[in-house]
Amino acid sequence: MKIRRDVFQAIADPTRRHILETVARQPVNLTTLADKYDMTRQAVSLHVKILSECGLLQITRQGREQWCEAKLKELDEVSRWVDHCRKFWKTKFHSLEHYLDKVQTTKKHK
């Protein structure tokens, strides 16, 4: 059974986040990209493959070179999640503030 990859898997890894950031600036060929990292070309290729399978990056072959290009629209899903996360935690920190106030007031009155 093939597990469907998603954008969250794509960005679950710091190297892949870095690769995305690089290719989002401008398309880059795989050799140049691989040279940027302190890891084997195979390892970089694997990250690129995962990003491509998650729909965040497109690989185009030009002669002997493979070019990587970011699919920025697909990143919207990530931005939406980050927004959702921020809203959620802002609300939670608000409740935590209330809780802390209550605890500290109770202490003072003892």
Place this chain on the structure above:
Amino acid sequence: MSTPSTKEAPFKLVHVFDAPRELVFNAFSTAEALAQWWGPAETTNSVLSLDFRPGGVFHFKMEHNGIINYGRFLFGTIRPYDVLEFSNAFADEKGNVIPAPFDIPLPKEILYRLYFTEHAGKTTLTITGEPINATSEEKDGMLQISEDMQRGFTATWEKLERYLAS
């Protein structure tokens, strides 16, 4: 070769609390405290179990209009009163991780890291969040390069966000 030194998580939020950090930290450590502030605002939340230690689980219930969902923290690093790490996911009634029960795209599991610093009686809490979503296939592939990964990378995610927003 680039020699990045930090790895930034996609989500980051900083908040200052008017309380000593021991108190802020401990708000995550007991069922009594968590019952009072944790959980979605729109649901009625209750603590089912809490085992506050590395590898321990916090299992909770969220109720809204008769619909019941469960959630779970799995604690990682616990360093009072500096650092707290846990992953958060939806769960079933037994505490097993399940995908989000909504039709909106969310990571199945999120790793949160919380850093607490205190200055003049106020606590700055920095939280970062990133999805955990590796398949076993990927883990196998990554095993050989884990050493490289340990070094960390400057994923200047915020820059990307700014780039995308511009």
